Amino acid sequence: MSLFDVYPLYDVTPIKAQDVWVYDSKPTKYLDLYGGHAVISIGHSHPKYVENLTKQLGDIGFYSNAVHNPLQEALGERLPVQSGCPDYQLFMCSSGAEANENALKVASFVTGRKKVVAFNNSFHGRTSAAVAATDNPKIVAPINAQQEVEFLPLGDLDALAGVLAKGDVCAVIVEFIQGVGGLDISTKEFYEGIDKLCKQTGTMLIADEVQAGFGRTGRFFAFQEYDVQPELISMAKGMGNGFPVGGILIHPSIDAEFGMLGTTFGGNHLACVAALTVLEVLEEENLLEHALRVSDHFNARALDFPQIKGVKGRGLMLGIEFDFDTSALRKQLIYDQHIFTGSAKNKNLIRILPPLTVQNVHIDQFFDALKIELEKI
Template structure:
């Protein structure tokens, strides 16, 4: 049986990881500045993380959500403390798309409405409802096309109010930072006004912090300094550091009903052990502040590199936009410099999403390699003219 082709693959098979590096079967080390789509939050094979999972596996790996699981309670308490959402409720599931599915379901149950406002260039997942609010027709099959979804421009308050005033929308769904789009940030004033408009017209504000959450931006959530309190927050990616895990943070005003939500594997004993380990490491290693301090330095250092059209981002969630497609640049960095970087839906934007505990020396290495790569690629291009 052959594998169903999903992504174009680089000629690299990692067999081991340590910190901000992965290794191929020949022992070659690659600097990982992408973390497998921002998933590796506390580094590959962090000793504390590995120990927590090993210890839990020896005790109990899984039982269903029909029994008490004290690890879920511990995880919820620690997440509430670090995020500042102690009073919210937590629903645990397996992936960002699943978190979005459940957030939309909650909003529709709570408001008894069915329409949703989403944003141009937004990405929320590939499952049925999640992909229907994702602005990418290439991944929407006919069965996923949902005429209850309205797409508007990010930061367009007039369009937002025009639709919300019909009072037919259950939710407005916006990313804390649009990641796949190339690190596009909603303005604080837009989020503040969106919260007020949702309250005025009876819709729920859902903040998708799946990629931008968990200290990624130098705040626990990207929206933290806006002063808003979303009705629902979705999180995933770095939550389990590679172990499939996601969560929905739910305003206490939204009352649960038994059977409203459910999951077989979500919040399993092993998943919770991974999630607790991640939160412990973020707290003990002060990774929120580290991401901000190092990210601020990196943004300034990147500004000294020639031939970058625009630099965007916060903390360790950074985009570099160029005047040319970055496919060959990524390939050059991987092959010649052994550095892994990310792409975006914009073919000219390079995404950088390293582990939160990466050191400055790794970033200096990248900056040097990037300038060298740009110089060489420029020479190659000039020779071909």
């Protein structure tokens, strides 16, 4: 076998996808309620997306960041305004891990410090500092463990205050809705308290919006539910609707210097067109508001299931929790009901991260299928 075998694979081979549907070669039609790890934001093969990327590929697909790229400049103008973060500056890269890695690097440059605070059950990526700030020792190699990271309980403001008072922390990195960890959300007081403590101690606040950003929660960014102003905002997944795109928004108080950051593929012409098209479709189709409406329907349907112990998350970044390991149930949903869902570090949770174009009828299809499979159990 020529592939390095690191992925446990389901016996499904998609060859085509359209909106919320994925098709294999048999052909079997699957309802996609996972969006490939929350990546598909405006639906698979959205016609405007296909048209714009095809046209751009016919013009120029890539050149380096050593020359002017008007598409990058257009994205740098539109994204801060549409996201509600005017005056922030954009640095582009190609993945969420790379976005968090660069955010941590900027924080260290600005503060002159190297320690990081992260939270229990966090997931920030698999690269050097990002994986060290991820609460999963199994994926942290010895070379990553040299990073200085302290993990604190989510919600413990007193513990955070004690750590930041020492004055050696460059950044606090937090998911305002934890993704891989299991959709946990702390309190308004906690998140706003983090921001205040960071401002008081000269610490950079990094909002990890890699999974929650680009409208998934019903706001453009999950942190916008609270009165906070991060110095750095990382993003990726839904930003490109499947094209590898990542980036950080950087507060205007932070000055750029030549050579401070760099990337080969980040901000290439195709990546910019992908992100610009996503922004356009989010606005034209009112997908943020739509996400909240569908979320309300999802929550209402979940009330009919006594087996569901709770619905976690917001918007279309959701988890349904049971009192048993859901891995077998997820397999049944894939193989018997032809519905993709996601797992989490919390084994009792099923994650729901569909394209933002999902409709109530698709949510009904899921719950009808879930009823069938729960009756088997």
